[in-house]
Every structure is written in C-alpha cells, then in structure tokens.
Amino acid sequence: MENPAIILWIPIIVITLLSLLKMIKKSGANGKPWIRIEKVEKNE
Amino acid sequence: MSRHLALRSGNPALKPSTFTNQYASQSEGVMTLNGTVNKTGISLLLVLASAAYSWVTPAMHSLAMPSALIGFILAMVNVFKPKLGHIFVPAYALVQGVFLGTISMVFNKMYPGIVVQAVFLTFGTLGALLLAYKSGLIRATENFKLGIFAATGGIAFLYFINFVMGFFSSGIGIISSNNTMGILFSAFVVVIAALNLVLDFDFIEEGAEKGAPKYMEWYGAFGLLVTLIWLYLEILRLLAKLNSRR
Secondary structure (H helix, E strand, C coil): CCCCHHHHHHHHHHHHHHHHHHHHHHHHHCCCCCCCCCCCCCCC | CHHHCCCCCCCCCCCHHHCCCCCCCCCCCECCHHHHHHHHHHHHHHHHHHHHHHHHCHHHHHHHHHHHHHHHHHHHHHHHCHHHHHHHHHHHHHHHHHHHHHHHHHHHHHCCCHHHHHHHHHHHHHHHHHHHHHHCCCCCCHHHHHHHHHHHHHHHHHHHHHHHHHCCCCCCHHHHCCCHHHHHHHHHHHHHHHHHHHHHHHHHHHHHHHCCECCHHHHHHHHHHHHHHHHHHHHHHHHHHHHHCC
8 A cells, every 4th residue: 555544534433524524403393493594675 | 421431541551440539510601612622733743843853953863862762751741640731742743853853864864755755655545544533534433442552562561571582682573574474564563553543542542532631632632642642653663674675
C-alpha cells in the first residue's frame, strides 16, 4: 500500500459518521429539527 | 449520575478514589468542564512548543532519556499531590515535550512524514471519540470500564516485563516486531489507548458533576494528557512498523 496511514483513518471516519447519525436520530426523536423553515408573511 | 457509580479508569492517574475525598469548599470554586478543557489546551500547547523546540535544537537531543525519567517523576508527583497541579502539570507537559520532540525527530528521519501523520491521527482519534462519547455511541458502562482497565493493566505488565528483559539484551518480540502478529498487537494497543480517552472523558464529567475542587481541573487535564501522549507514541510505533514493510 502507498500510504499505510490511510487504513488508520477508516475507523476514525466510521466512528465520526456513526456518531453524527446517532445525533441526528436523537434530535429527530426529540422533535427538534436541525433546520426550521418558517412561512414568510407578506411585507415581513 | 448512575453511570458513574463505580468509577474505574485504565489510566493510573485517574483512579476510583481520586474524587472521593476531594470536595470543594465554597471559597476555592468548583471544577468545570470548560476549565478542564482550557487547562488541557494549555498543557497541549506546552507539549507542542517544547517538542518543536527540542526537534530543531540539536543540544536538546541528548536530553531525551533524562526527560523521560524526569517526566515519570513529575507524573508521580501529580498523582500523589493533585493540589500542586497548577505547577507540576505544566512542568510535566514541558518535560514530556522534550522527550516527544526528540523521539519524533528520530522516527521522522527513518520514515519522513510519519510524525505529521501520527499527530493528525492522534487528534483525529480524540475528536472522533469525543463525538462518540457526546452522542452516546460509546458509553463508559461498568463492563466497558472493567474491560479497558484489564487490557491496559495487561499491556502495562507486558511492557514492564519487556523493560526488565531489556537489561539482559532480550525482549518480547511481538512489541517491536513488524510481522503480522507485531502489527496486530500494535493495532490492539492503539485501540485500547484510544478507548482510555472515553474513560478520561467520563472521569472529567464525573468530577464536574460531583463538584470537585477547582485544582482538579489540572488533574483531569493531566489524565487526558497522559492518555494522548501514550496514544501518539503507539500510533507512531504502528506507523513505523507498517512503513518498514513497504
């Protein structure tokens, strides 16, 4: 392999992605979305 | 709080009884997460500055072994005198920086670029595990603590035997060998060192929750620093083994 350090990044990336996924799921369960789009009233 | 009932860490600096008799009086203030994070940041900056200076200053290279010995003594002072952490934790960081700078320079001469990779991997691991801990992906349960504690103890015992065997021009081959078993062993040690970070996070959170005195912020930073230095050295060793097979 050209750069053996790449192998060591794989578990770090996997853990990060799984953590982010878990955080997204958690916030979904609480009913608190990350982004809230509100209706814009006329002349607001 | 129930998660912390039987606090156990593989890190010898962070033992179960540490917070038991450490309650803050109202005048001295209490340990906080932010305070510990700041002190960890200061300690890491001191390590990096000292390591960088030692790397570029040839006169410092002969101090690698004395600094390792002084580092060990300072670590013992920090373990037994946590109230003096504001003096001895920065001192420990500076002395360990000399050792790490010299060792890193030697490794980098053998395998150019290896140190940058090891530094990024160490901080990458810290970030990933912090995220995993905060999200609840990895929890410091009692069984988890027991497993990491046992594995860390086993590794420490193996390293001690290897150290003693070194006096007789011998050693445990698996620790330094670059064959498949040697690499698997190193990878295992890296995983255990990384998982010790989770125990450190738990330990620091416990201190802040229990209202430990302000000086314990330095102690928490010291525990995290010990684990990070160990993790960095093990990643460096693993990368060196992998590079030697190319």
